[in-house]
Amino acid sequence: MILLDTHTLIWLDEGNDRLGKKALKKIDESLKASKLFVATISYWEIAMLIEKERIEMSIPLEIWRNNLVSNGLQEIPLSASIAIQSAQLESFHGDPADRIITATALSTNAMLCTADKKLLNWEQSLSVLNAKN
Numbered sequence: 001m002i003l004l005d006t007h008t009l010i011w012l013d014e015g016n017d018r019l020g021k022k023a024l025k026k027i028d029e030s031l032k033a034s035k036l037f038v039a040t041i042s043y044w045e046i047a048m049l050i051e052k053e054r055i056e057m058s059i060p061l062e063i064w065r066n067n068l069v070s071n072g073l074q075e076i077p078l079s080a081s082i083a084i085q086s087a088q089l090e091s092f093h094g095d096p097a098d099r100i101i102t103a104t105a106l107s108t109n110a111m112l113c114t115a116d117k118k119l120l121n122w123e124q125s126l127s128v129l130n131a132k133n
Helices: 006-014 021-032 041-051 061-070 080-087 096-108
Strands: 002-004 036-039 074-076 111-114 128-130
Touching: 002 006, 002 021, 002 096, 006 021, 006 041, 006 061, 006 111, 021 036, 021 111, 021 128, 036 041, 036 096, 041 061, 041 096, 080 096, 096 111
Parallel strands: 002 036, 002 111, 036 074, 111 128
Antiparallel strands: none
8 A cells, every 4th residue: 555645646647757667666556456545635735835836737626636536546534543643743844744644654554655855764663665766
C-alpha cells in the first residue's frame, strides 16, 4: 500500500520526470492492485496552492479529483484518530498537512511516497519510498 504525498500526486498526474523510475514502477504496481492512496488533506493543500497562485490547473480541482478517483486512486479521509496522532508526532516539523499525511501513513501502515527531505530523514518508524528514485 502506497500513500502519495501531495507533490508526488501532482508529479504523477503531470508525468513529471522528477518522479523516479523505481517510484513510478511501485506506484503503477500499487494502482493495479488497488493499493494506491492519497490522504484527503492533499486536496486542501492543492487548493491552497492554487489559491496562492503557486500552481495552476487546467480544469477545476473537483473534476481533477474525480478523474483520479475514477482511474483507481483511493482516498483516506481525515479521522479523529489521525488528527490526534498528527499532533503527537515526536521530533516533527510544524507543517499541518505533512503531519496529517504522515499520521495517515502511520495509521494505515502505508509506505509514504515523497521527495520531502524532512519526511525522508525523519528518524521514526515511517516507511518511505523516495519519489525521486
